[in-house]
Amino acid sequence: MSSLEEIAKKEFLSNSAEIFPIEFENQRYWIKRARQTKANKIQKFFYRFFPLELLIPSLNKTALQALDYETSKLEKFRSLGINTPKVVYKCDDFFVLEDCGNSVNAYLRDKNITKEKFYDFVEKLLFELAKIHNQNEFHGGTQIRNFTYKNDNVYVIDLEESFSNSTDIETLKFRDFLLFILSFVKMKELSFEVDYFFIINRYKELTKSDDLTQKLRNFSKKISFFIWLSNVSFIKKRLGSDVKNFFKLFEILNSLEK
Ligand SMILES: Nc1ncnc2c1ncn2[C@@H]1O[C@H](COP(=O)(O)OP(=O)(O)O)[C@@H](O)[C@H]1O
Numbered sequence: 607m608s609s610l611e612e613i614a615k616k617e618f619l620s621n622s623a624e625i626f627p628i629e630f631e632n633q634r635y636w637i638k639r640a641r642q643t644k645a646n647k648i649q650k651f652f653y654r655f656f657p658l659e660l661l662i663p664s665l666n667k668t669a670l671q672a673l674d675y676e677t678s679k680l681e682k683f684r685s686l687g688i689n690t691p692k693v694v695y696k697c698d699d700f701f702v703l704e705d706c707g708n709s710v711n712a713y714l715r716d717k718n719i720t721k722e723k724f725y726d727f728v729e730k731l732l733f734e735l736a737k738i739h740n741q742n743e744f745h746g747g748t749q750i751r752n753f754t755y756k757n758d759n760v761y762v763i764d765l766e767e768s769f770s771n772s773t774d775i776e777t778l779k780f781r782d783f784l785l786f787i788l789s790f791v792k793m794k795e796l797s798f799e800v801d802y803f804f805i806i807n808r809y810k811e812l813t814k815s816d817d818l819t820q821k822l823r824n825f826s827k828k829i830s831f832f833i834w835l836s837n838v839s840f841i842k843k844r845l846g847s848d849v850k851n852f853f854k855l856f857e858i859l860n861s862l863e864k
């Protein structure tokens with residue numbers, strides 16, 4: 607009988623993908639290859655002129671630093687009671703995670719999903735996100751594709767992003783929330799409109815962030831010139847739908863009651 611370690615090493619050498627599933631004793635695991643993290647250059651450039659939370663550049667890390675950072679954070683989150691996959695093996699080149707089901711993205715973007723089921727997921731996602739934030743931690747990549755679902759539980763994965771020590775935790779939590787809510791903007795398959803106010807209010811309740819509405823309004827004020835620009839018809843025609851939806855969301859947020 608070969609061990610999980612042996613199987614993983616063999617699969618690692620024969621597969622060039624960065625992340626892929628393997629089977630061991632009828633269980634599924636995921637191999638994630640060590641790889642460097644790099645801040646996006648264009649984003650860094652814009653951040654100098656527009657210091658918006660969404661544009662905060664992440665830190666450059668070597669492959670080994672990124673692997674150490676992500677596996678330690680997964681273990682830390684686990685010890686804090688946050689649902690994360692167990693790290694079952696790690697070496698300098700890759701690590702192996704327990705399977706935590708399918709990406710929540712796949713469930714939410716199913717055109718047949720009912721409103722009830724959808725908000726059931728939203729509740730579970732927010733609950734997990736709030737667990738992180740209430741313990742003064744941040745996720746770093748809160749797009750819903752980085753949440754999985756298994757046995758009625760939502761898990762968080764993909765914790766490799768990190769930021770300069772001088773970035774305060776409240777800013778990173780707010781960035782997490784912006785990324786989270788923006789990842790709903792892309793869902794065009796749904797047969798109903800996403801209720802962003804519900805998501806905002808539920809998050810506020812779970813994290814007791816009374817100042818969230820004000821922060822969101824400040825954010826949309828900061829980008830109001832771009833919102834205005836995006837509505838100029840000849841520019842509008844040239845914008846991609848993601849950008850248009852992004853501005854539409856902040857137009858909605860701008861109308862938030864005090
Ligand atoms: N432990 C896991 N359980 C289930 N699926 C996983 C697991 N780890 C990764 N995946 C799948 O692989 C995808 C990519 O993994 P992720 O850690 O997010 O890497 P990346 O940094 O490339 O986004 C995820 O969106 C998910 O579908």
Ligand SMILES: [Mg+2]
Binds near residue numbers: 751752764
């Ligand atoms: Mg990911």
